[in-house]
Amino acid sequence: MNLLLLKPDQITQQIAAVDGRQLEHLLGVQRVAVGDSVRVGVIDGLMGQGIIKTLSAEQATLEISLDTPPPSATPVRLILALPRPKMLRRTLQSVTAMGVKEIYLVNSSRVEKSFWQSPFLQPEALEEHMILGLEQARDTLMPKLYMRKRFKPFVEDELGGIIQGSRALVAHPVTEVPCPINCDSAVTLAIGPEGGFIPYEVELLSSVGFEAVHLGPRILRVEVAVPALISRLFPA
Secondary structure, X not given: OOOEEEOHXXXXXXXXXEOXXXXXXXXXXXXXXXXXXXXXXXXXXXXXXXXXXXXXXXXXXXXXXXXXXOOOOOOEXXXXXXXXXXXXHHHHHHHHHOOOOEEEXXXXXXXXXXXXXXXXXXXXXXXXHHHHHXXXXXOOOOOEEEEEOOHHHHHHHHHHHHOOOOEEEEEOOOOOOEOOOOOOOOEEEEEOOOOOOOHHHHHHHHHOOOXXXXXXXXXXXXXXXXXXXXXXXXXX
């Protein structure tokens, strides 16, 4: 945790109260004491410093001072076929840490129906893993996350408008076009499930303006392909 990311309801008159996972990290990893300073931020707000005022096994309180804006967002909108829950947790943390601020989780023919029943898709669970990504990257701006369980209506009715003003790319190993490098404009990036989008789905995406691109001959897991593609499009 490189940033103690606070929710607004944790703060009263510049005093923040911390418990649970964050307190465990302060005590067990950072090993703070009263008077120590730690980096803090507020969700969708500024970053700064927090001075430990009180500390116990149940709660810490910090006097906070916020004066630094978060880093700029990476100009990637992600359209991601819903992966298996464990992989989704890691992928969400990675893309949030990389600065992606708009994520669509979508269905496709190779997404198992049971994935949509996972308790991990509850808003609180999704938020927790995005917070972990923000804390890792020292960022405060929470991504907007949407779920679309019907692929064809989403593509035909919504996606054409969503991609306006961006270059639309779909990762697909069966193409001759390599993924571009160092893009100078916003990108909407679509990535399929394990096994990729089926040809019909790629054709449907192409019909609304997507260009199929590849990363090379190797077939990568979703959790590896997503950060690989983003870092190629917009190197750190």
